[in-house]
Amino acid sequence: MSMMRILIEPVVRAALLEDLGRAGDITTEAVVPPEATVEAVVVARQAGVLAGLDASLLAFELLDPTLRIERRCLDGARISRGYAVAHISGRAHGVLGAERTALNILSRMSGIATATRALADAIAGYKARIICTRKTTPGLRTLEKEAVRLGGGANHRFGLDDAMLIKDNHIAMAGGVHAALERAKCHAGHLIKIEIEVDTLDQLAEALEVGVDAVLLDNMNPETLRRAVAMVDGRAITEASGRITLETAAAVAATGVDLISCGWITHSAPLLDLGLDIAG
Secondary structure, three states: OOHHHHHHHHHHHHHHHHHHOOOOOHHHHHHOOOOOEEEEEEEEOOOEEOOOHHHHHHHHHHHOOOOEEEEOOOOOOEEOOOOEEEEEEEEHHHHHHHHHHHHHHHHHHHHHHHHHHHHHHHOOOOOOEEEOOOOOOOOOHHHHHHHHHHOOOEOOOOOOOOOEEEOHHHHHHHOOHHHHHHHHHHHOOOOOOEEEEEOOHHHHHHHHHHOOOEEEEEOOOHHHHHHHHHHHOOOOEEEEEOOOOOOOHHHHHOOOOOEEEOOHHHHOOOOOOEEEEEOO
């Protein structure tokens, strides 16, 4: 069993249990004979970037291990409208029972990958990379962050224990940028990176005086970002954040920042429409 499967199987199993409830698929049980078999395809209803296919197909496998499942596309591929990404055949009860769980996962992850790809394409030619945040759906972070990578982005922290990110509330509670950074450095192990969020160039200057691995430049306009990048002068990784959209991403990338973080690609990306069609 692969490492990724170990991570995603509990998520997919929980999603199936949520949908099947206490009595299972009572509609299919009533309407479809138990011996009925089907041939089905998972089809893209619109163009985009595919993500979550392995997790999606796992829903069918968990519900009925006898189903024959054929992947016809790799995660991360650009798909066109009408493209069949998988073929499933076997007992109808398993196919119909897992259909919605599978499509929910596939449509959401493909939507995230598609949104990320659009942003990555918008800043092509600049050194900046699109990264995600911890603004993910509870329980789905592993899948959603993988979807970001498949869309051409990169990942920020997976959780609070990956690295230290000192935000505005931490600074307020510590009594300032200097105090917050000094405390962080006293507690960080030799492998722990420290990033601090700054809203002004004065805060940035204070952070650079103490020393820091990365700076999150929050809600700064392009001109201020350019000045911030010049101030940093390669001494720390620069990350721009704050309601960055497809329309504004290129202007932000042009300032010379290393990273552009976007929370909306995981919390608000539109679903990519995929469906399941049964032959005949």
